[in-house]
Amino acid sequence: MTKLLDKPFKAFTIYALIILLVSIPIYFLVVDWIWVTEIDDHHEMTMERIENRFKEAHLSGHDLEAILNSWNMLQPSSSIMPITENIARPDSIYEVTKYNEYELESDRFRGLQTVIEIDKKPYLLNIETNVEEAYETIFAIGLVTILLYGLLVFGFIQLNRRISKSAWKPFDNTLTKLKSFDLSLSKGVEFDETDIEEFTELNQAITRLIAENVNAYNQQKAFVANASHELQTPIALLKSKLDILFQDEKLSARQSELVNAIQIPLARLTRVNKNLLLLARIDNSKFSDSSEIDFLEKIEKSEELLQDYISERKLTYKKEITGIANVTCSLFLAETLVNNLLSNAIRHSPVSGEIIVRIGENEIAFLNSGVERLKEETLFKRFSISTTETTNSGLGLAIVKEICKQNGWEINYDFLDHFHIFSVRFSKF
Amino acid sequence: MKILVIEDEKELASDIVHYLSGENYRCETASDFATAKEKVSLYQYDCILLDLMLPGGDGFDILEHLRSQNKQDGVIIISAKDTLEDKIKGLNIGADDYLAKPFHHSELAARIHSVIRRKQFDPSNLIIQNEIKIDLLSKTVQIEGNPILLTKKEYDLLLFFIGNKNRVLSKSALAEHLSGDVADMFDSHDFVYAHVKNLKKKLNEQGYAGYLKTIYGTGYKWEI
Numbered sequence: 001m002t003k004l005l006d007k008p009f010k011a012f013t014i015y016a017l018i019i020l021l022v023s024i025p026i027y028f029l030v031v032d033w034i035w036v037t038e039i040d041d042h043h044e045m046t047m048e049r050i051e052n053r054f055k056e057a058h059l060s061g062h063d064l065e066a067i068l069n070s071w072n073m074l075q076p077s078s079s080i081m082p083i084t085e086n087i088a089r090p091d092s093i094y095e096v097t098k099y100n101e102y103e104l105e106s107d108r109f110r111g112l113q114t115v116i117e118i119d120k121k122p123y124l125l126n127i128e129t130n131v132e133e134a135y136e137t138i139f140a141i142g143l144v145t146i147l148l149y150g151l152l153v154f155g156f157i158q159l160n161r162r163i164s165k166s167a168w169k170p171f172d173n174t175l176t177k178l179k180s181f182d183l184s185l186s187k188g189v190e191f192d193e194t195d196i197e198e199f200t201e202l203n204q205a206i207t208r209l210i211a212e213n214v215n216a217y218n219q220q221k222a223f224v225a226n227a228s229h230e231l232q233t234p235i236a237l238l239k240s241k242l243d244i245l246f247q248d249e250k251l252s253a254r255q256s257e258l259v260n261a262i263q264i265p266l267a268r269l270t271r272v273n274k275n276l277l278l279l280a281r282i283d284n285s286k287f288s289d290s291s292e293i294d295f296l297e298k299i300e301k302s303e304e305l306l307q308d309y310i311s312e313r314k315l316t317y318k319k320e321i322t323g324i325a326n327v328t329c330s331l332f333l334a335e336t337l338v339n340n341l342l343s344n345a346i347r348h349s350p351v352s353g354e355i356i357v358r359i360g361e362n363e364i365a366f367l368n369s370g371v372e373r374l375k376e377e378t379l380f381k382r383f384s385i386s387t388t389e390t391t392n393s394g395l396g397l398a399i400v401k402e403i404c405k406q407n408g409w410e411i412n413y414d415f416l417d418h419f420h421i422f423s424v425r426f427s428k429f
Numbered sequence: 430m431k432i433l434v435i436e437d438e439k440e441l442a443s444d445i446v447h448y449l450s451g452e453n454y455r456c457e458t459a460s461d462f463a464t465a466k467e468k469v470s471l472y473q474y475d476c477i478l479l480d481l482m483l484p485g486g487d488g489f490d491i492l493e494h495l496r497s498q499n500k501q502d503g504v505i506i507i508s509a510k511d512t513l514e515d516k517i518k519g520l521n522i523g524a525d526d527y528l529a530k531p532f533h534h535s536e537l538a539a540r541i542h543s544v545i546r547r548k549q550f551d552p553s554n555l556i557i558q559n560e561i562k563i564d565l566l567s568k569t570v571q572i573e574g575n576p577i578l579l580t581k582k583e584y585d586l587l588l589f590f591i592g593n594k595n596r597v598l599s600k601s602a603l604a605e606h607l608s609g610d611v612a613d614m615f616d617s618h619d620f621v622y623a624h625v626k627n628l629k630k631k632l633n634e635q636g637y638a639g640y641l642k643t644i645y646g647t648g649y650k651w652e653i
Contacts, residue, residue: 229509232530236438236531236532239532243599244444244448244534246597256647260599260646289513289514308582308604308608308624331513332512332513339610340614347615
């Protein structure tokens with residue numbers, strides 16, 4: 001994954017590299033052109049000056065010859081040669097590479113050849129200037145360009161860092177808030193003000209989206225709570241009518257069996273409904289009472305209530321106490337947590353299986369024998385029934401999870417040595 | 430014995446009346462706040478069954494009204510609200526018991542039995558039924574003067590049966606009575622058989638197993 005800011009950075013860097021590379025020949029051509037033009041102008045000027053000065057000097061034929069001789073001998077960059085025919089030769093500009101005896105290498109020379117008239121006689125004037133070598137120019141320009149490119153990239157990196165720190169800060173803030181957002185807390189998110197238009201729009205859109213979600217979630221919660229609340233009376237009536245029917249002496253054995261059979265799904269309906277109401281109440285944080293709970297005591301109480309079910313399944317039950325688990329929380333929720341976890345362990349143990357309850361420092365764990373690992377992803381979800389057993393409301397562990405969440409405890413499942421392990425770690429407050 | 434059933438769900442009220450009618454009880458009903466308040470003000474009852482959510486008012490107000498008049502009628506709250514706070518509030522205001530809906534009528538009958546017994550100010554705290562004598566304080570049982578040793582669960586069952594004499598009691602009602610709330614987490618309540626069997630055996634040793642009848646495929650009945 002690339003970071004958002006690295007993308008334009010990479011593109012910018014590559015673009016700058018291309019432009020700078022292309023700029024090298026362009027710079028060279030421009031520099032060379034200026035150079036050559038300047039030299040040609042200079043030659044032209046020199047030529048005119050020489051011609052005029054000779055004219056103004058009015059030298060005699062003998063003097064002229066002597067001067068020309070010494071001129072040609074001493075002047076390094078120009079020569080004046082007499083020519084016999086007076087042919088109107090045009091000025092010519094040429095470029096030549098020849099050996100430079102002073103620098104011991106071949107050099108490029110720019111020259112001007114023209115015919116001047118001194119004393120009505122034609123002379124061939126030749127002016128030459130050493131011009132910088134093409135590869136030397138390119139090398140110099142290239143060097144400078146690479147240096148500048150280095151500076152440019154360095155600048156990009158620095159700017160990038162600074163921009164990402166300041167300009168993207170609101171975005172990072174938004175991201176942090178979104179990561180910690182929890183729909184089940186039913187609380188919207190408030191973003192910090194930002195002066196960047198895009199982020200303001202983003203924050204507005206997210207705020208609206210979250211508000212809608214929270215609203216839908218609350219409606220759904222209210223619906224479940226209302227529905228289960230409304231179901232209470234019909235369930236109570238059903239149970240009542242069955243009890244009355246049960247007392248009828250004219251009931252045949254077959255009918256009694258049927259009445260008994262109805263009790264079972266009715267019990268399940270009762271439990272599911274009760275659990276849904278309980279979940280709704282926990283969701284709404286209705287359990288605000290808190291007292292110091294000794295979990296060992298609660299486990300012993302629960303164990304007494306469930307003793308009959310433990311012996312009915314011929315389970316071996318033992319407790320391993322290695323520490324004290326005293327936690328401040330709601331009494332009802334603590335009892336519900338322990339009852340749910342212990343009855344869960346009993347229900348899911350095979351006959352003659354084993355249950356171990358561990359009480360450690362700020363931790364309790366319920367172990368029961370089993371065959372294979374359960375699916376962790378769905379284990380604590382509502383109505384994710386892992387067995388075909390009918391009394392399982394599919395809500396027991398969801399309630400456990402919800403209680404842990406409300407109290408900031410940690411619930412974990414593990415499967416080790418043929419034991420399902422459900423452990424609750426209490427956080428210290 | 431007079432019982433007032435304050436319950437807005439008429440069907441449920443009539444079922445309660447029907448279930449209790451076999452006993453030595455005379456039942457009256459009130460289905461709204463005003464009627465209920467009027468009745469508790471005018472008359473005295475041995476036990477009042479009080480629903481909390483009533484048309485026209487809150488059941489707690491009736492209880493407060495009753496106690497402010499210094500009336501000592503036994504009160505059992507029967508409510509769909511089964512939070513700990515409601516229970517504590519109810520008991521603090523002066524209810525004698527709190528039973529969450531939905532309940533088995535047998536459970537309600539046993540609770541009424543227990544409340545009335547406590548209200549009778551019987552200093553000996555004895556339940557005597559023919560040859561059987563139960564001392565509620567020491568939780569001991571004697572048959573014709575011979576003590577029989579019962580486990581806690583067998584003792585609870587015996588009281589439950591006596592509070593529901595001549596009624597057919599289902600296995601699930603017995604399991605709920607013994608294990609309370611956790612009972613509905615389980616499908617099978619076979620352990621009830623074992624406890625009843627043991628109780629019956631102990632009664633039989635004294636020659637009085639005849640009261641406790643097994644109704645095939647249905648449950649049990651304490652017959653007098």
